[in-house]
Amino acid sequence: MPCSECGQTLIYHQEKERLYCPSCLSLPVVESGNINKAATALQKQYFNYPELAGILDEFGSIRVIAELVEDLNEAAAGLQLKNRMPFGQMFHTLPLLVSVYENIKEFDSHLDPSDEDAAKGVKEAIDAVQNADTVLVPIVKGIQEDFIIPIELSPVQNHWKDFYRNHTFEKSEYWLCTERCMHANVGARDELREDFLQHQQIFRSFEKTETDDIETVRDFGDAWYSLIVGLGFAASLDDDVKTAFTTYFPDHVTIFDIQDLLYKVGDHVTELGVVLDREDYRSIPVLERDFDECGEEVFGEEYWEDVKDHVLVSKETPDAHPLFFKISGTREEKRPGWRTSRPVPYNRVLFGDYLAKLTKFQVYPFLKNGDAAKSTEILDDLTAKRGRQFERFVFKYLIETEATNDVYFSCKTSKQEGNEVDVVFTHDETVYFVECKFMLPTLNMRSQKGIQKVNEKFEEKVFKEGANVSGKPFEEKVAAWRALDTDAEILHQPSGDASEREWTSVPENWMRGDYEMLTVSNFVPSYLKKRGVRFLTDLELYRWIENGEDVFYDSLH
Incomplete structure (x- = not known):
């Protein structure tokens, strides 16, 4: 959430892994209206089309299109041959290719196959444009959506190179939100690769149709759900990419x-x-x-x-x-x-x-x-089915690891009254009450609009805000558990099987000891904590419990 004192979007300090307010620290944050105008003008004047026009003029549209399609094909091959895909190459190349088609009438469309110099030159020229698109353009777009906060180093000059030299570009709380969601759903970082693959095996091994048994469109969605949803998320991160892939x-x-x-x-x-x-x-x-x-x-x-x-x-x-x-x-x-x-x-x-x-x-x-x-209806239904399995996967992991103890699943009281808690466990003498949520990805997560939709999902599902919601907010459920009598009994599922429930006395440390409230999901909102509830992705839960990493982001206030 923006700074509670001044409303400024918070900056993410990558070394300290903390959020802080640049305005409250008297840093020279550039006024958003001015910088957005400059960024928009910069994008229109210098990026994409002018460089592309020069390449089209020099090499002709046929060579340019063939080279860009080859780049897309190579990026797609990365996932199929090496189980990793260069997302920048995949999702920044297509908007470039669309730009070529939109402006193709203005340029030469002749191909001379014997011109080897042209074949080599077009590749080098396109690589240069793509490097700008994967480094400079995201900064401009990030500024426009408050994902990047420019801190002024010296007066802004008119040339675009001065624009980049005269500012530092700090990543914001919204960038952090999208990055955390990307880590949990598409990997996206080599250093997380092993943890990502392991967490997929632990938390995402859903019951599904085997690929050899596909007979209906629902079967297809069920068998390939993870790939369909992961690609959909990555292909809709910003408007340009989403438009090209929609x-x-x-x-x-x-x-x-x-x-x-x-x-x-x-x-x-x-x-x-x-x-x-x-x-x-x-x-x-x-x-x-x-x-x-x-x-x-x-x-x-x-x-x-x-x-x-x-x-x-x-x-x-x-x-x-x-x-x-x-x-x-x-x-x-x-x-x-x-x-x-x-x-x-x-x-x-x-x-x-x-x-x-x-x-x-x-x-x-x-x-x-x-x-x-419709495919959207099928995916909604498949997501709900996976949500129920996801709760059990979280429980199964926590009860099987030696790092936790006193793990309970699907806990209810004798007077349930809507206070069911998905998982409760103890770690380092702290009791954690856990709400598990598995949801479809939100589109445009590199935009304010997309982030707001993610936040609204959590506000509805966890805090019961909005119209047509039922049940109690999570923090009220936990408060009710903390207020139980010491001789109260609870009903839980010791094996995770809904048909096997047991009554047991409520552990005293649930009511007397240190405790935290967690929501574990495949996505997180932009705020780190709300009403005492912290938010972790399933990947972060794994890295915390398995590796002992500090995954709890905080704000420096």
């Missing part, structure tokens, strides 16, 4: 239709005899008429043209979903003997095999599935 398909399209289309195109590529090395990330060009034949086989001639506009990114449909990419123009063709080469029409559909396989899962939430349930 397409609402015709009502009749199902995930099996998309899958069949990918199979058809893949089979066609195989028939052509195209065999790429496993780590060759170049996209494969397919004749558009052959692509159309594949589409018509899956969707029928009646529906294909409509569906095609949603799956093929082109200058006419730059907002299509990034499954396939059209290149159009001319290609220099060598002629036999001493005859002069000539330009011939060149129209192809680029198929990035790794990218298409991965995007198939990311597209799932946008499908209405004809007569079957």
Whole structure:
């Protein structure tokens, strides 16, 4: 939460792992209105389009598109071949590619395959633009959303390089919130990789449909839930990326239709005899008429043209979903003997095999599935089912580790009155009352709007704020437990099995000793503590109990 004294957004001190108010410490925070104007002007004037325009002008749109699709394909391959994906490369490249398609009419669309210098030069030029996009542009966007707090070092000059030299850019409490959620749901940091994989095994090993047993769209969502939700979260972190990865398909399209289309195109590529090395990330060009034949086989001639506009990114449909990419123009063709080469029409559909396989899962939430349930409804239901399992996973981990004791699950009193607590455990002589929450990710979590939606979810589920909520706020439940008589009895599930409940005397330290209230979830709100309740992700719970790490962030006031 912003500073209680002055309302300033708090800064996160990465070394001390604490939040503090720069205004109360008399640091020269740049006034938000002025810096937002400067940042917006900077973004429009210097980033993305001007550099991209120069590259398009020099190398032509066909080479630029092919190089960007190859970059996307390489990023997607990272997850499939190495179980890790460079998110910056994946999610900053696509908006660049969309910009190319939106402005393609202004530039040359001729390809000379024999020009090796151009092939090398376009890669170097695009790498330079992407480096700016993954370092400088996030700073500008972060300033606009209060994720970055600029501290002035000297008067701001007009040139963009002076803009960056004249400020330090400190990460805010909102940045910390998004970062914690990313760590718990998509890994996103090499140093957390082992802990992330282990915590996924402990807290996210949900009962699900096996991939070999998929028969319905619900089965597909159940089998691939983790990948679908993780990609959806990562692809919607900010507006530019979300827009590029959001397409609402015709009502009749199902995930099996998309899958069949990918199979058809893949089979066609195989028939052509195209065999790429496993780590060759170049996209494969397919004749558009052959692509159309594949589409018509899956969707029928009646529906294909409509569906095609949603799956093929082109200058006419730059907002299509990034499954396939059209290149159009001319290609220099060598002629036999001493005859002069000539330009011939060149129209192809680029198929990035790794990218298409991965995007198939990311597209799932946008499908209405004809007569079957909508994907969003399916995911809501699957999330609720996982929420019940998640509570048991938290309990199972805490009761099996030697670092905790006196672990109880699904605790009720003889006079329940809405005071059920998911988990209670003791660690280092402190009693922890735990509320477990598992929820679908919120979109746009690199924006104030997205963060606010996360906060509202916790306010509704934990503190029972808002309309149409039932039950008691968590802190009231705990207060009721602390007020029990010493001879009171409680009902709990010693094994985590709902059919096996036992009565036992309430432990005295629940009412007399030191205690804390925790909410453990796959997400956290932007505030660290509210009404005495602290918030941890399941990954943070694991790192605290397993590794003894201090995961409890505090504010320096």
